Amino acid sequence: MFTKLKIVSIFCLISFAAFAQEITPAKQFWNTLQTHCGKAYEGALELPKEDKDFGGKTLTMHVRKCSETEMKIPFFVGDDKSRTWILTYKNDRITLKHDHRHEDGSEDKINFYGGTTTNTGKADIQVFSTDEKTQQMIPGAATNVWWITIDETTFTYNLRRLGTDRVFRVVMDITKPIKTPEAPWGWKE
Template identity: 40%
Template sequence: MRAALSLLATALGGCATTSIAESPQDEFFASLSARCGQAYAGKLASNEAADAEMRGKAMVMHIRHCTADRIEIPFHIEGLADDGGWDRSRTWVISRTPAGLRLKHDHRHADGKPDAVTLYGGNTADAGSATRQTFPVDAESIAMFNATGRSVSTTNIWSVETTDTGFTYGLDRQGRHFRVAFDYARPVTPPPAPWGW
């Protein structure tokens, strides 16, 4: 009996020290959350004709607000606002879902009102990695794009990468490969709140 109790105690002790491994999505989410409150300088990293308006513009991404299930990342671009100032219309929102992660794009006007095309995005279709997650366009966004004459966007796949050195946001579809990259070695003073927030 004493031997059996000793064996049981050993087994239970072993269970107490065993931890459940984090999924790649958990690691990805934790890595971004660890930088919450920080802002970083960046630049256009793609070189397509469609990117001409952004070429050479100063850019800042700000990991502005984080909870256990949601990360809000405003994306600011200098010189693109109607008045020539900073365009603060875009916020990337990454949230947890029962099946993985979701990326949505919150677009607002300078007066804070939502753009006609906003809250589009997609959900992860696989585990991804601790440094990179991809988000194929979802059905809701496809319907929005079709309804607003943007059917070219119905095959969008967005990506977000976070490594030890930086953050990259991307958009891919046939004939379109957009990238902006931000350097974690170039922290900047957090910018004002995005429009409407």
């Protein structure tokens, strides 16, 4: 026969098990992005409206390499295949790094900059503040804040340099996968 104490104990164990299995916003974000592994999409520059490097060019992202803890997302600007966003998931935090390569595959002198989330964020947005290594490498980027959003229709990559007019926003349409592009510069097939 169950006593009140046994019933309460069973209820507490069930509640604890349900709580332990709860998925954090960072993990939800990660899982959503993982559903796009192997797919490529096109998008457009939203901000700044006039940009000599990105404006009017075909923008393509390819969620190319995925594992439990890392995703590599090449980002092409027209024929320029120099950029890859690298996301790493560890201890319920996500790190964003930027890998920049020259056409011959060699690393750019400004490479692997970015930041790590300071909390679990939200399921549809993760925010990355500049890390110390980036501040040392690019002193002007000390106030950079990047954020990535994802929902049913769009993926956005955003940059804001606090205290300045510097703002950057790319919006990718993730409802229409496109043909998988070639490898970015420096990658082996």
